[in-house]
Amino acid sequence: MSASTIPLVSDPIRATGGPAESTRRYRAAWWLPDPHSATLWGRIGRREPLAPTHLERWDTPDGDFLDVVRLPGALGENSPRLLLLHGLEGGVHSHYIRALFREAGSRGWAADLLLFRSCGSEPNRLPRSYHSGETGDVLWVLERLAQRYPRAPIGLVGVSLGGNVLCKLLGEHADTLPAQVVGAVAMSVPFDLARACQHIGRGFGAVYERAFLRSLVPKALAKIARHPELAALGRVADARTLWQFDDAFTAPVHGFRDAADYYARSSSLPFLSRIAHPTLLLSAVDDPFLPSDVLDAVRDTIRGTTVVSAEFPARGGHVGFTAGRWPWAAWYYGEWRAAEFLTPHLHAFG
Numbered sequence: 001m002s003a004s005t006i007p008l009v010s011d012p013i014r015a016t017g018g019p020a021e022s023t024r025r026y027r028a029a030w031w032l033p034d035p036h037s038a039t040l041w042g043r044i045g046r047r048e049p050l051a052p053t054h055l056e057r058w059d060t061p062d063g064d065f066l067d068v069v070r071l072p073g074a075l076g077e078n079s080p081r082l083l084l085l086h087g088l089e090g091g092v093h094s095h096y097i098r099a100l101f102r103e104a105g106s107r108g109w110a111a112d113l114l115l116f117r118s119c120g121s122e123p124n125r126l127p128r129s130y131h132s133g134e135t136g137d138v139l140w141v142l143e144r145l146a147q148r149y150p151r152a153p154i155g156l157v158g159v160s161l162g163g164n165v166l167c168k169l170l171g172e173h174a175d176t177l178p179a180q181v182v183g184a185v186a187m188s189v190p191f192d193l194a195r196a197c198q199h200i201g202r203g204f205g206a207v208y209e210r211a212f213l214r215s216l217v218p219k220a221l222a223k224i225a226r227h228p229e230l231a232a233l234g235r236v237a238d239a240r241t242l243w244q245f246d247d248a249f250t251a252p253v254h255g256f257r258d259a260a261d262y263y264a265r266s267s268s269l270p271f272l273s274r275i276a277h278p279t280l281l282l283s284a285v286d287d288p289f290l291p292s293d294v295l296d297a298v299r300d301t302i303r304g305t306t307v308v309s310a311e312f313p314a315r316g317g318h319v320g321f322t323a324g325r326w327p328w329a330a331w332y333y334g335e336w337r338a339a340e341f342l343t344p345h346l347h348a349f350g
Helices: 035-044 095-106 136-148 161-172 193-200 203-226 228-238 242-253 259-266 269-274 293-302 333-347
Strands: 054-059 065-071 081-085 110-115 154-159 181-187 279-282 308-311
Touching: 035 095, 065 095, 065 136, 081 095, 081 136, 081 161, 095 110, 095 154, 095 333, 110 136, 136 154, 136 161, 154 161, 154 333, 161 181, 161 269, 161 279, 181 333, 193 203, 193 242, 193 259, 203 228, 203 242, 228 242, 242 259, 269 293, 279 333, 293 308
Parallel strands: 081 110, 081 154, 154 181, 181 279, 279 308
Antiparallel strands: 054 065, 065 110
């Protein structure tokens, strides 16, 4: 297929009754013609410098700690703020996190990235790690930010695993989140964890699965070595799929019966209808991490809501959303769209 015959426009598919549409049309890059090139470009072709951030370590009530990467705002303590949640094995090195810091800084906003337990520069103290349904740490950080900055509006942005955590949090605590929370954006979310896990390892997707396991398995084995009470979980060394890893490690460490139980109780899809804050769900139909018909279930789930909007362009891959006519003139819709969506909500606070 020649470049001239590749469709350039990916029109968003929206849920009715949701928040305002984007003011800039997303045209998927013709030079990333398939889901995998659109996904991998962010990791191998995109260059995002890190904004001038600093790291703080916060001791948690359970005797552990959380690392938070912080970007100051132009207005100091009253600046609008973003709380960022990264994906599986992500962190400050992730291209989308760096881009979100850039978007926040360009608008004078403050931003805080929560590094999930096990994703910081040092191992955490306790046996527990992080997972797709763990919302307690996010809620604790959010409440601490709200107490420290009582006059600052807060927008939430979660990506991939962090997006699932965010959607579950918004549904679980719809009526009890701090008053400063004004809106949220969840990008490339694996709404149905079991189906996402079964899908990712198919065909070329096995490349992603193996990449995650190259990081997850050694970290789990190191945690087992530090905590003798986890010795029975040594079979994690034999995990060849994410399902096997979650069955051998994630589920038993965090109180689930097995991987299937973990996925059923942690998937964000059942929580979407309970969300009470303006929220944008941004996912590509061709996301190689998720069967596309899961997005149909998402639309059905939020059909009656007036606060949750689904924007599902046909192309974009997983956390890709690259536009621009040429690679050297690329433009990245996802992070820009997140900031655009949150802008009126952050500025209307107070």
